[in-house]
Amino acid sequence: MGNGISASHHSCLATILVTGSNGMLGQDLCPILESANYTVIKTDVAEMDITNGESVESVISTEKPDVVVHCAAYTNVDKAEEDIETARLINAIGTENVAKSCAKNNCIMVYISTDYVFAGNGIEPYKPTDKTAPLNNYGLTKWEGEEAVRKYCEKYYIARTSWLYGIYGKNFVETMISLADKPELKVVDDQIGCPTWTVELSGGILKLLEEKKPYGIYHICGSGVTSWYGFAKTAFELSGIDANLKPCTTDEFPRPAKRPAYSVMDNDGICRDWKDALKDYINLRQKVGK
């Protein structure tokens, strides 16, 4: 393979190119892939702007990775309501560019998608084959990205995740901790879902590749269910923070983008219970002095 990796059981999948490597997921995913002995090619907008099809094709055809894990995205859910064109350019057209080059260069494509492809009016956990019906522009453009992957690639994994948090990004846990000294902190209790640590998602992605799971759609999120209020409450308990947390309804806390009320996905046992993962995250953030 010419990359210095010899005779390991996954030597047939030795090189992985990651898009959005400077993002919250990318910064956890890349070292995890490296420690599993893959050669990782890190790209973000400076190295490979996914909205530029020629740039994408040039990088992928030169690097010839075995796998592309496509994490780059427009992730500001509320801003996407007023700026659908930019969201679509990055999430739909950008993903189409990556999908076309993966197909042309015979790479496996892993596309990170979202629970927001679902309407959230279900009563049991969404399965990968369930009907999608995004409620907001972010979810719509990520779904359009999924459609491009399904259209152009044969060898693909669509990995839908939800309520993502990680040490390298702005996320719900850090926002809550930063607001903990407010006299009162109201958090939505009528939207439920599955919090997912970026490290757990990275492990799930690795599992798809190492176990050579059949190509298709997977839900990679924490096991179990909670509300945003329950998520915040547990984060405070695990951190030993005494905050004046109060549950509230979605109506009391209007946001530009609609969110699914029931955002629970069936992860088929791929990840641990969300509370166990959160405990490890809180320990880690304390260890690194956050």
Ligand SMILES: NC(=O)c1ccc[n+]([C@@H]2O[C@H](COP(=O)([O-])OP(=O)(O)OC[C@H]3O[C@@H](n4cnc5c(N)ncnc54)[C@H](OP(=O)(O)O)[C@@H]3O)[C@@H](O)[C@H]2O)c1
């Ligand atoms: N965060 C969540 O709660 C959540 C939930 C479900 C699914 N997801 C999905 O999980 C994936 C990772 O999310 P994340 O939270 O790690 O996102 P993130 O922190 O926003 O990282 C995305 C990265 O992509 C880069 N990027 C943006 N436009 C690009 C372009 N044109 N070309 C190349 N790179 C570009 C961003 O750079 P800039 O920062 O410079 O723009 C950033 O480094 C995304 O696909 C997201 O849709 C996230």
